Amino acid sequence: MHRTLNIPLKLMKRYRKDKQMWELFIFAVCIKCIKGSSGIYPDVMSVRRMMKCSHNKAKRMIERAKHCKELFYYNEKKNYLVAHTFTHGKLEKNYYRSRRKEFVAYSAYCYKFRYEPSDTISHFDTSRCLRDRLLLYSISAKERKNDFLIVAQNSTRSERSKALSVKKLSHIAGMHHTTVSRHIRKLEAANMVKVKRHDFIKVADYISGQTLTDNPSLLKRKPFLRQGYLVVKDANEYRLGSACGDVFTNVIFNHVKRHSRNYSRLELALAHYDN
Structure with a gap:
């Protein structure tokens, strides 16, 4: 029980x-x-x-x-x-x-x-569980706030400044950002979290240096190299999955x-x- x-x-x-x-x-x-x-x-x-x-x-x-x-x-x-x-x-x-x-x-x-009451409980597993719950709580709070923007039919996302980036999630859970990414993948595999990953946006050709966008907001962002292009990417969107029965x-x-x-x-x- x-x-x-x-x-x-x-x-x-x-x-x-x-x-x-x-x-x-x-x-x-x-x-x-x-x-x-x-x-x-x-x-x-x-x-x-x-x-x-x-x-x-x-x-x-x-x-x-x-x-x-x-x-x-x-x-x-x-x-x-x-x-x-x-x-x-x-x-x-x-x-x-x-x-x-x-x-x-x-x-x-x-x-x-x-x-489950017993004579033993893993300190490591309990720590990992509660760290994950800090992540799930932040996702749950975002859903309750319901401030997503409608950007396309049947599609929503957050304003970039309000999105739950990996950096923000790492601050919330007190973990390194690579650890957060690993935990999110684990929660996604267990259907406790649903992740919407946005496409990469090309801003320049790395070899020629040719600019591929005239959007000033994209040019101001810090790009990274991917397959010969300098690209930027919006933060992933997170929702609670059907297997998440946690109560806050x-x-x-x-x-x-x-x-x-x-x-x-x-x-x-x-x-x-x-x-």
Whole structure:
């Protein structure tokens, strides 16, 4: 049975470019997926087994986590490491009024990370998964914004300045642009992303130097050599594919339905324990 962990997008964006903090963030995610208490006794061999990682990586993460108060709490006396809740002190506060009643909502825009409960979860695979979700989120946000231009019948594209170029995607996901291209190809093969690749536009003959266009906007762009011509190319267009079932949504953590559902589950668990 799948379970869901709500991970705030702001938290993912905060750590995406810091390699050490991203590693610790994924460490915290893995702990939460494996342990319902979000706590472990940080033994190198057990962490290595749980996270499917090397001895050196397990040792490095444990030592750094002990001193990272932003993501963890460490009880030195008991040698117990707890991953903090991802929402503590990070929720947005909004006021709603209806029928003379005021409701204070504490919410965060989250990626609903679905996982299979087990004694192990790969640190590497989880990291790669969440990096991909940053890419998918940016594509999803572009679709929701719906600011594509109609340039031909049954065809749309973005304004060049607003298009999701590989450079922009690499900034969003905190990856090198070649890594982004590789991940996009993988997501496209899995039908999670649809890619519209535009044709190359010839601007000059490389041998003769003859200009092949009088469009000033094309001449201002930085060309590259392809098959004897200097060419330019518009950024690819991305859409979510039919196989993408990811959910990015605003979660109200103190919603009455959420509280009642969690309370019912707690009652059921306690009743089972008492029996």
